[in-house]
Amino acid sequence: MDTTFPRRRLGKTDLFVSPVALGCWPIAGMTSLNVNDEDSLATLAACPEAGINFLDTAYCYGADGESERLIGRALGRRRDEFVIATKGGIHWNPDGTRGVDGSPARLKRECEASLRRLGTDRVDLLYLHAPDPQVPVAESAGALRELLEEGKARAIGVSNFDVDQLNRFHAVCPITAHQPPYNMLQRGIEADVLPWCRTHDVSTVIYWPLMKGLLAGKLARDHVFAEGDGRAKYPMFQGAEWQKNQDFVDDLRQIATAAGCTVAQLVVRWTIDQPGIASALCGAKRARQIEETAGAMQVVFSVETRSAIDAALRRRGTAVTKAAV
Ligand SMILES: NC(=O)c1ccc[n+]([C@@H]2O[C@H](COP(=O)([O-])OP(=O)(O)OC[C@H]3O[C@@H](n4cnc5c(N)ncnc54)[C@H](OP(=O)(O)O)[C@@H]3O)[C@@H](O)[C@H]2O)c1
Secondary structure, X not given: OOOOOOOEEOOOOOXXXXXXXXXXXXXXXXXXXXXXXXXXXXXXXXXXXXOOOEEEOOOOOOOOOHHHHHHHHHHHHHHHHOEEEEEEOEEEOOOOOEEEOOOHHHHHHHHHHHHHHHOOOOEOEEEEOOOOXXXXXXXXXXXXXXXXXXXOEOOEEEEOOOHHHHHHHHOOOOOOEEEOEOEOOEOHHHOOHHHHHHHOOOEEEEEOOOHHHHHHOOOOOOOOOOOOOHHHHOHHHOHHHHHHHHHHHHHHHHHHHHHOOOHHHHHHHHHHHOOOEEEEEEEOOOHHHHHHHHHHHXXXXXXXXXXXXXXXXXXXXXXXXXXXX
């Protein structure tokens, strides 16, 4: 194993991943606009030098698996240098609405299609993207267990699960990783889901560490989202909540300046230092963004920086509440 960059073990497997992973939703043009294949391939190409070996995608990242296809194109013969995670169980309907289907037949079909798009014979970590209310969790788990036994997946994960669903899935198929939302402002998993994962040796791989760019500190207070930018619908980008979040980011900016890092690096370092967090999925649509964010892996906090962050969090009033996904 390359020891130049930090690596963390996923569950009980022999998969070792970077604490900062590339979240591959934005490269398919899903978070904001102005994304083209050239930029996306450059973003993927920047990962090894930035110390990232962990890529997170899903069938529904893009209208029809574009993110997976880009990863397949970008990796080529370097595939074995990466731990590739993808997800099945969520798709886009022809009318543009989102569909959830965790039926065994669908999960197996989607896995085969993902393998083709990624240009590989196995997914390192295959997640059920979300529980399907119409399909018992144990049935979805049974299908993923079969894919594990067939060697099409090296490990199985779940995403957006509560403790009851985790228990029911784990009874049928061993879970290696859980993928919930988590960041400085959304800490709901600390109440029960994160402790469950720590008790069961399940790695927590979190999404939205930068809250879609809000915590990267580069969206101005008067920022107006372009039409079609998916972020405008989230309450934390609106009204009084937005202003409070901007006050918080102003606090973080001062702390980051004193600590000699950027706001994004400060936020991601804090996140990957939280007990039980194995890796943070950091979305990026440009190489320079992931290069900056990956720099968090080199940041070391002083005692003063830590207490300044704690004080800023107390001022913002981030109670341990359920995440507003
Ligand atoms: N399991 C699930 O249900 C689920 C749900 C959501 C996400 N995810 C995973 O988690 C990943 C992360 O979520 P996300 O991509 O939505 O959001 P994110 O990582 O919280 O934010 C990504 C956005 O932040 C901005 N950004 C990133 N680095 C930056 C930097 N250094 N400086 C300035 N801005 C920066 C970019 O915004 P601009 O576009 O404005 O440049 C980028 O599009 C996804 O890619 C996906 O892999 C999983």
